[in-house]
Amino acid sequence: MTSSTILYLDDVSVVFDGFRALNNLSLFVDQGELRAIIGPNGAGKTTMMDVITGKTRPSAGTVKFRDADLTQLDEAAIATMGIGRKFQKPTVFDALTVFENLELALKAPRGPWACLRWVLGGEARGRIETTLEEIGLTARAHDRAAILSHGQRQWLEIGMLLMQDPELLLVDEPVAGMTDQETEHTAALLRRIAGTRSVVVVEHDLEFVRALDCKVTVLCEGSVLSEGDIDHVQNDPKVVEVYLGR
Amino acid sequence: MSATTATLPAMGRLPLRLVLWGAVLVLALIPLLNQLPESSALHVGDFIVTVTGKWITYAILALAIDLAWGYTGILSLGHGAFFALGGYAMGMHLMRLIGPRGAYGHPVLPDFMVFLGYPSLPWYWLGFDMFPYAFFMALFIPGLLALIVGYLAFRSRITGVYLSILTQALTYALMLAFFRNDMGFGGNNGFTDFKELLGMALNTPLARAVLFYASLVALVGSYWVCQRISVSKLGRVLVAIRDAESRVRFLGYSTTQVKLFVFVLSAVLAGLAGALYVPQVGIINPGEFSPGNSIEAVIWVAVGGRGTLIGAVVGAFSVNALKTWLTTAAPDLWLFALGGLFVAVTLFLPKGLVGLFRKAEK
Numbered sequence: 001m002t003s004s005t006i007l008y009l010d011d012v013s014v015v016f017d018g019f020r021a022l023n024n025l026s027l028f029v030d031q032g033e034l035r036a037i038i039g040p041n042g043a044g045k046t047t048m049m050d051v052i053t054g055k056t057r058p059s060a061g062t063v064k065f066r067d068a069d070l071t072q073l074d075e076a077a078i079a080t081m082g083i084g085r086k087f088q089k090p091t092v093f094d095a096l097t098v099f100e101n102l103e104l105a106l107k108a109p110r111g112p113w114a115c116l117r118w119v120l121g122g123e124a125r126g127r128i129e130t131t132l133e134e135i136g137l138t139a140r141a142h143d144r145a146a147i148l149s150h151g152q153r154q155w156l157e158i159g160m161l162l163m164q165d166p167e168l169l170l171v172d173e174p175v176a177g178m179t180d181q182e183t184e185h186t187a188a189l190l191r192r193i194a195g196t197r198s199v200v201v202v203e204h205d206l207e208f209v210r211a212l213d214c215k216v217t218v219l220c221e222g223s224v225l226s227e228g229d230i231d232h233v234q235n236d237p238k239v240v241e242v243y244l245g246r
Numbered sequence: 247m248s249a250t251t252a253t254l255p256a257m258g259r260l261p262l263r264l265v266l267w268g269a270v271l272v273l274a275l276i277p278l279l280n281q282l283p284e285s286s287a288l289h290v291g292d293f294i295v296t297v298t299g300k301w302i303t304y305a306i307l308a309l310a311i312d313l314a315w316g317y318t319g320i321l322s323l324g325h326g327a328f329f330a331l332g333g334y335a336m337g338m339h340l341m342r343l344i345g346p347r348g349a350y351g352h353p354v355l356p357d358f359m360v361f362l363g364y365p366s367l368p369w370y371w372l373g374f375d376m377f378p379y380a381f382f383m384a385l386f387i388p389g390l391l392a393l394i395v396g397y398l399a400f401r402s403r404i405t406g407v408y409l410s411i412l413t414q415a416l417t418y419a420l421m422l423a424f425f426r427n428d429m430g431f432g433g434n435n436g437f438t439d440f441k442e443l444l445g446m447a448l449n450t451p452l453a454r455a456v457l458f459y460a461s462l463v464a465l466v467g468s469y470w471v472c473q474r475i476s477v478s479k480l481g482r483v484l485v486a487i488r489d490a491e492s493r494v495r496f497l498g499y500s501t502t503q504v505k506l507f508v509f510v511l512s513a514v515l516a517g518l519a520g521a522l523y524v525p526q527v528g529i530i531n532p533g534e535f536s537p538g539n540s541i542e543a544v545i546w547v548a549v550g551g552r553g554t555l556i557g558a559v560v561g562a563f564s565v566n567a568l569k570t571w572l573t574t575a576a577p578d579l580w581l582f583a584l585g586g587l588f589v590a591v592t593l594f595l596p597k598g599l600v601g602l603f604r605k606a607e608k
Contacts, residue, residue: 080498091493093486100482110499112507115480160497 006031006198007052007168012061013222014047021047022058023222029168034194036209037202038233039219040242045202048219049170053085054078065168084166088173092156094146098137101145102128105160127163135159135189151182155189162193169199175208187211206234218242262556266469273298273462277455295454299526301566302461306468306519308546308562309555313472314512315544316552317481318505319488321406324413325516326540327420328388332517333524333534334424335387337437338371339380340448340525344441357439358432368430377444384521385514392513393506400502400509405491414537421535436531443525454526461522465559468515472555484508485553545588551598560599 007029014022022044029035037045050056051063054075063070070078079085092101106124108114132138135155140148145156154174161169171190175183187208190199194214203209209216209230216233218226226236233239276298279290307329314320341356350360354367373379395416399409427433446453475481486494487501495501524530533539542565550561565587572580595601 076498079496091490093482093489093493095485095489096482103479104482104486104494105497112480112483112504115483115504116475116478118479120479164498 004031005029006066007200008062008064009048009051010062012051012058012063014051014056015059020222022051025061025219025223027217027224029198029200031198032195034191034199034212034214035201036212036214036216037200037219038204038206038209038216039225043219044222045219046172049085049172049202052170053083079164082165082167083170084161084164084168085170086157086161086172086174088176092145092148092153092160094144097142097144098132098148098156099128099141101156102131102159102163105163107163107165131159131162134162134192136185149182151178151185154178154186158189158193167197169193169197171199171201173203174201175203175205183208184211206230266556270462270466273302274459277458280451280455292451292454295458296526297570299454299458299461300523301563302458302465303519303523303526304543304546304566305559305562306461306465306522307516307543308550308558309468309472310512310515310519311543312547312552312555312558313475313515314508316547316554316558317476317484317488318508319491320505320509321410321544322413322509322512323410323537323540323544324417325512325543326537327417327535328392328513328516329520329523330420330530330534331388331391332384332520333530334431334437335374335380335384335517336521336524337530338374339377340440340443341437342371342375343443344439347441348439356432356437358435359430362427364430371430381521385517388513388517389510392510396506396509400505414540417535417540418537421532424532424535432531434532436529438529440525440528448525448528457522457526461526464518464522468518469555469559476555480504542584545584549587549591549598551600554598554600557598557600564599
């Protein structure tokens with residue numbers, strides 16, 4: 001484990017009723033790295049995310065975020081340590097504006113009294129504006145989230161994750177249901193976000209993964225089948241067999 | 247003011263504020279017009295003063311329900327219980343003030359206790375001869391009950407229709423309890439025949455005016471508190487909890503804590519409304535706990551427009567004006583009208599009367 005490794009999964013197995021959802025999986029993600037995870041259905045992509053975020057406990061193996069042992073922490077503790085997860089289905093608050101959605105996600109005291117007395121300071125406003133810029137929704141800041149398009153809702157959700165200042169962002173199928181243009185925009189957004197933070201993207205869409213232009217990990221039957229850039233894994237005979245053979 | 251209007255430009259809010267203060271001013275004139283000689287064209291009868299004063303306390307109750315339901319999504323079908331508890335606390339004070347003027351002439355014990363053979367005041371009646379204590383209890387007891395019930399319910403993540411049923415059962419249980427003579431709260435007769443409050447003889451123009459203005463001040467104050475909450479970040483957290491509670495929890499907010507805060511505040515406001523209601527109508531009995539009362543109050547909010555504070559107030563006034571008129575003009579029709587109103591509003595006016603005006607504005 002090098003000093004720049006932020007996420008470290010070693011020999012992780014998850015067994016549900018005899019079914020090995022993860023099978024001696026090992027994966028390392030560097031600080032500031034953008035990583036794509038692909039694999040057929042049932043390869044263990046979602047289970048892997050669940051293990052990292054504390055939703056599922058591994059049956060064996062080591063899961064570390066920096067020096068913290070994630071297998072010993074619960075979901076809330078892991079979230080506050082700086083791991084943000086975006087679920088497939090975007091849930092933004094329709095009745096609130098884009099700006100207000102980001103404001104709610106901003107790191108700040110969360111008690112009722114603190115919320116009542118909360119005044120939006122210059123620094124907080126600056127952070128929200130930076131994020132608006134980043135997710136490309138500056139022009140929509142004061143529109144209600146209800147009227148955003150599907151793609152814009154996904155970006156808003158990513159923006160809400162960014163407001164929590166995570167060091168590692170887990171993004172689950174961000175471009176499902178997006179138009180080509182939105183998909184392109186999302187790839188650019190994730191590339192921009194990586195660098196200052198690490199981003200792990202789970203995705204089916206190979207065109208999108210190509211646009212991410214990053215290291216790709218192929219999962220199959222709960223373990224790593226192949227790893228490398230997109231051309232490398234696409235030409236790997238083992239990968240071709242899993243995707244096209246059988 | 248809802249979270250939606252809060253985000254409108256300030257220009258859109260100014261007229262609303264003017265309308266509100268105009269309405270408060272018109273209401274404030276009512277007791278003054280009551281002082282005019284009866285021959286005057288502008289004279290307002292005693293009945294109007296009492297009935298409007300009563301509606302004002304209903305409007306406070308409606309605000310309380312709206313804060314919990316319209317903003318936070320906690321549909322309580324038992325808010326009448328908090329209102330009634332506030333009313334009972336004030337009623338206990340009024341009973342103590344009767345003193346030896348009761349029918350049995352006992353220096354301390356209220357008539358019903360003499361009748362039931364109480365040797366002395368039960369311990370929980372002590373202190374109610376002091377107004378500040380009674381007033382405090384009128385807010386504290388509903389708040390405490392909401393804290394206990396809310397803590398147990400929200401901690402176990404009881405929401406939606408289950409919470410509604412729970413609150414409904416709560417008010418029903420309290421009604422049955424208060425009907426019992428051995429509870430020491432006057433059984434099915436409750437409290438009545440009040441004589442005075444704060445040194446004023448009740449049923450005099452002065453007392454009517456003072457209670458009316460006290461209610462009006464309480465309504466303006468409650469509106470102000472709810473308005474401050476609705477435009478703060480807390481107000482946006484409430485709306486977010488209403489629409490997607492688990493997502494709010496996922497953002498790191500303790501939704502249990504936030505909902506408890508709102509529920510307790512809402513119960514305290516309902517208690518305040520009840521405490522102002524009882525001296526104006528001159529009676530409190532267990533009927534105030536009846537589930538129908540709580541449901542009716544929810545209908546005021548639905549008719550006026552939930553999720554907007556002005557809607558709660560408008561709903562309380564308009565539905566009760568309709569009730570006062572209809573229960574004299576055609577008493578048998580009232581329940582049908584109320585039910586029909588609720589169905590019609592749900593189907594055709596999901597944003598209530600206020601939504602109708604908002605639409606017209608655009």
